[in-house]
Amino acid sequence: MTTPYRGSCLCGAIRFEVDEFLPESAHCHCSMCRKFHGAEYATYASIKEPHFRWTAGEDALQSYVAENGTTRQFCRHCGSSLTFSSPRASSDEVEIALATVDDDVPIRPNAHIFLNYAANWTVIDDELQCFGEGRRKDVQ
Numbered sequence: 278m279t280t281p282y283r284g285s286c287l288c289g290a291i292r293f294e295v296d297e298f299l300p301e302s303a304h305c306h307c308s309m310c311r312k313f314h315g316a317e318y319a320t321y322a323s324i325k326e327p328h329f330r331w332t333a334g335e336d337a338l339q340s341y342v343a344e345n346g347t348t349r350q351f352c353r354h355c356g357s358s359l360t361f362s363s364p365r366a367s368s369d370e371v372e373i374a375l376a377t378v379d380d381d382v383p384i385r386p387n388a389h390i391f392l393n394y395a396a397n398w399t400v401i402d403d404e405l406q407c408f409g410e411g412r413r414k415d416v417q
């Protein structure tokens with residue numbers, strides 16, 4: 278297994294490294310993640326700030342700030358979704374779109390979150406924990 282874990286956007290302009298992932302990772306079904314990724318859900322992993330760094334192309338990062346104050350960074354050349362941050366989350370953590378990591382990672386997504394907003398064609402066929410809202414506001 279390689280350390281650090283290397284990641285990049287689709288066009289390769291932006292590259293980053295992760296020394297260590299926090300154990301919790303989730304598939305987010307909220308409508309914003311679905312739109313931004315053009316997918317059934319987005320999978321994010323959390324990293325403590327000192328364990329994350331951009332190694333190339335930081336100038337190609339663009340931010341989209343949504344009405345609810347959340348910020349999503351993406352590559353302005355290829356559109357790849359890279360990071361997510363919420364003003365309500367702890368400020369020393371970075372959330373990254375796990376699928377942009379190129380190396381094998383030691384963590385596995387362990388929950389589906391914001392299922393109250395899932396597309397009606399979503400099929401959950403795994404054993405992961407399910408949350409209607411965020412992980413810490415379980416409505417089940």
Ligand SMILES: [Zn+2]
Pocket residue numbers: 286287288289290291352353354355356357
């Ligand atoms: Zn790119």
Ligand SMILES: [Zn+2]
Pocket residue numbers: 305306307308309310311319391
């Ligand atoms: Zn989401």
